[in-house]
Amino acid sequence: MKKRLGILGAGKLAKIIVDAYKQGFLSDYELVAVLGRNREHVEGLVNGTEAAACMEMDVFLATKPDIVAEAASVAAVKDHVSTILQNGSNFVALSIGAFADEAFLESVRKTASTYGTKIYLSSGAVGGFDVLRTLALMAQAQEKLGKDEGGTEETGSVMNAKQVFCTHKGPDSLRNTPLFTEELVDGNIQKEGDSTEVFAGNAKEAIGLLPTKVNVAVAASLAGIGVEQTQVSINSTYGMSGDDHCITLEAAGCKTVIDTFSPTADIAAWSVVALLRNLASPIETF
Numbered sequence: 001m002k003k004r005l006g007i008l009g010a011g012k013l014a015k016i017i018v019d020a021y022k023q024g025f026l027s028d029y030e031l032v033a034v035l036g037r038n039r040e041h042v043e044g045l046v047n048g049t050e051a052a053a054c055m056e057m058d059v060f061l062a063t064k065p066d067i068v069a070e071a072a073s074v075a076a077v078k079d080h081v082s083t084i085l086q087n088g089s090n091f092v093a094l095s096i097g098a099f100a101d102e103a104f105l106e107s108v109r110k111t112a113s114t115y116g117t118k119i120y121l122s123s124g125a126v127g128g129f130d131v132l133r134t135l136a137l138m139a140q141a142q143e144k145l146g147k148d149e150g151g152t153e154e155t156g157s158v159m160n161a162k163q164v165f166c167t168h169k170g171p172d173s174l175r176n177t178p179l180f181t182e183e184l185v186d187g188n189i190q191k192e193g194d195s196t197e198v199f200a201g202n203a204k205e206a207i208g209l210l211p212t213k214v215n216v217a218v219a220a221s222l223a224g225i226g227v228e229q230t231q232v233s234i235n236s237t238y239g240m241s242g243d244d245h246c247i248t249l250e251a252a253g254c255k256t257v258i259d260t261f262s263p264t265a266d267i268a269a270w271s272v273v274a275l276l277r278n279l280a281s282p283i284e285t286f
């Protein structure tokens with residue numbers, strides 16, 4: 001039997017997911033509803049499918065999706081994830097920045113556990129969460145054996161590991177953020193390929209400053225050693241278009257480097273499609 005799929009959001013990434021469905025890449029699913037804010041956009045998206053075009057959460061949830069894929073906003077996740085989990089629907093998140101708040105993460109963890117539902121953090125514009133999780137676990141196990149302090153199973157935080165998330169992006173994508181300055185786009189100061197570090201801090205501080213730009217850093221931190229332990233470096237590279245995210249984790253004597261360049265954010269939507277396919281497949285890759 002096909003799983004019932006709902007999509008929260010009706011923007012650029014939601015459209016890619018719906019188009020993938022229309023192209024047959026989600027043949028184990030039936031798209032039952034799309035929820036957005038702009039009726040015209042939502043109706044345009046569901047056109048050619050049997051899905052309901054929803055403007056209100058209760059109408060969306062009445063379609064009883066088995067799984068809801070989110071491509072909306074951090075605020076939408078904060079506002080709706082608990083209700084969705086309580087409705088008996090699993091949840092795939094793209095706006096993972098919402099989970100940088102430990103108290104919120106803990107409360108949705110409890111809700112999911114109480115209602116027998118799950119939250120899936122999609123790999124978005126990066127990846128390698130399998131190896132990050134494995135190395136973080138090995139570091140925790142090492143600490144436990146050494147009876148060191150500081151590790152907790154819930155957050156994956158460990159003291160004897162180092163995780164760095166280094167992003168390079170074009171200066172234009174930093175416009176309208178607190179990190180942007182005119183110097184970054186001044187051709188008299190910069191030459192092609194020049195990089196300026198505009199932020200250094202941990203993943204929690206990064207998402208606090210850039211609520212829409214560093215979901216990937218929070219996701220990789222949650223897969224690895226935690227949002228407060230993961231160091232984030234954001235660099236503006238003159239003349240660059242697209243994003244390059246390089247994650248390095250050194251733990252338990254191992255080292256992994258996961259470097260992903262993408263010219264657009266399309267990869268994030270496709271990561272949701274890949275995740276949904278993986279969940280429906282008799283053979284899951286981890």
Ligand SMILES: NC(=O)c1ccc[n+]([C@@H]2O[C@H](COP(=O)([O-])OP(=O)(O)OC[C@H]3O[C@@H](n4cnc5c(N)ncnc54)[C@H](O)[C@@H]3O)[C@@H](O)[C@H]2O)c1
Nearest residue numbers: 009010011012013036037071072073076095124125215268
């Ligand atoms: N994890 C990743 O790698 C990654 C990469 C890129 C983008 N993102 C995140 O994915 C999300 C979607 O990105 P996009 O480019 O499609 O954005 P977009 O602005 O094109 O679309 C967002 C859509 O969500 C709708 N929406 C927002 N809040 C809502 C709410 N409370 N209820 C109902 N609908 C709501 C908007 O009306 C809009 O249709 C953003 O939060 C973005 O930061 C994550």
